[in-house]
Amino acid sequence: MRYPLFLRATVLGVALLLAVALLSAACGDGDDREASAPGSATAVTVTTPSASASPAASVVAAFPVSVTDSGGTTVTFTEAPKRIISYSPGATEVLFAVGAGGQVVGVDKFSDYPPETSTKTRLEYSKPAPEPALALQPDLVIMATRQEGQVAQFRALGMTVLLLKEPADLAAVLDQIRTLGKVTGHAAEGERIAATLEERIDAVEKRVAGVIDGPLVFYEVSPELHTAGPQTFIGSLLATAKAKYVAQGATTAFPQLSAETIISSNPAVILLADGGGSGSQSASTVIARPGWEGIDAVRNGRVHVIDSNLFNRPGPRVVDVLEQLVDILYPDLQ
């Protein structure tokens, strides 16, 4: 068969385009751009550039500092980073709490606490594009669980990335506060905050030490009756507060329960994470649900709307949440 000349030319042109793409791919790819093979345990040492002015007076920690992140990568800092991007609302709170707020240049769109975050450049949270991040010329990028898949991409583009997955329990929150204090040059402040929080956690634990049979809690995430299981941070808070909860045996993070399961388990306390600013549920909507009027929590007026942002965000305010939770669960226990 014969193709017209222009067609053959087109095929040739396309082939050429492809060749150019391949060639430029080969050129643009320096030795330091090696993609890690899947599964290989990567232990890269990343160093921040050290060609700038001396650290601020408040920065006292001894550098270099090396930390191992949640991905098992050891990241070394020769000096305190001055242009930090945080893609994690929890980490953002920690950064501001330890006094590194001035070093932050960009935060994800859910980082809304403290209010000073409003002056920082807003970035995406899910699958953030690298371009706006590069434009900020960061010397440290903090990523969390949701950005895990992009750590290698950002590193390949020359950015120093610390992967700090969302902590699963209170001890892990304290660890992250210490880690972030250390790498930002605010080790003493991080240590001080962690120690204070530890004392408050101890106090709470003492408060509930005598509790043998805590109240049964239903923590409502959505009006479709999704709740929090034991793998979640909420689960660990409830366990610390010695509460039992309806989804205690769940194998998934946020299982959906049937109304009859909840009604028959008869929880003593209902916590609504889908009320207030996060949804339309309240004590009165719960009472109106058919069959719910007989539940102990409803009859005794123990249906509480809680701030789901606080409960979901493992930052320095988690101990506030824990104390608040214990106040709700044990109104008689002081």
Added chain:
Amino acid sequence: MSVRARLVFARPAARPAAHLVLAAGIPVLVAAVIIATSVGAVSIPQTTVAATILRHLAGQGGAGGPADTIVWDVRLPRVLLAGMVGGTLALSGATYQSVFRNPLADPYLIGVASGAGLGAAIAIVSPLPLDYYGFGYVALFAFVGALAAVALTYELARSGRTVPTANHVLAGVAVSAAATAATTLVMMLNEARAFVVFSWLYGDFTTSSWEKLRLASPYVGVSWVVLLLCTHRLNALQLGDDEAATLGIRVERLKIVTVVVASLATAVCVALSGLIGFVGLIVPHACRLLVGPDNRVLFPVTLLFGATFLILADLGARMVLAPQELPVGIITAAAGSPFFLILLRRQRRGLP
């Protein structure tokens, strides 16, 4: 090919206008690449963009600094990958429409999409390291899932040594439904990571890299060559299986080769950029309205315009709400359907 076949197909199929469309395709594509590389969430002067690219092409390496990285390592691979994926999906769609003689056929018809989705979902919820950069486990599982679904569909549809077209399409629907159900189950059982699966399923070019381009180019390039070489035979197939056979075409072999090649190329694209709908369905139809049904012209035109379309759609995805990005599938549907309807109406009035 027999003499008779030649006689049948030696008609002056391509209109002069079709040649013009094809000739215009390459400069239009090049213009799209240039525009899409010049514009982004971060404003970089055109002269810097041009200087950066020329310096790299001349082999002088990068100048360093964020502008250099943004233009060369972020934007250009993204634009080229979007073009490669767009062209491949459109070409695969044209192939499926031709082989299955079904105007609703798209590259995802026989299970590629749902198989890839299931593979990716399993990789994402597994303890394997999550990495969208290069060809990580997610892409690998998606690729394997896509091929497994295609093989299963084929095996289910096979009756003896032939694969009746209707069986093939129906088996594809069944396999897709089963794989989609399994994907949903995997997500339900792992809510903590369901969002990650969800955002993967949407498809986007945020995580493009030279690495991905280099990995995909060989497969995709071979598929382009094979499919473009089969256009003449696929023309004959439009007469029907038996008629094509009497023209000396080995119908079953042609179907297998083209479908496998198109599926393989689609699987590579899906593995690297997720599921991007609409391109594979609409672009071939739009091109058909422009240049007519002769596959010898239609396929290269589809390749070029598929690439151009997805590059511009991705540009839209980056720019409409910049710096926030939209899933590119929203743009392909929003921009593609009105354009397609206009073409369709003009065709009815007999204008083009």
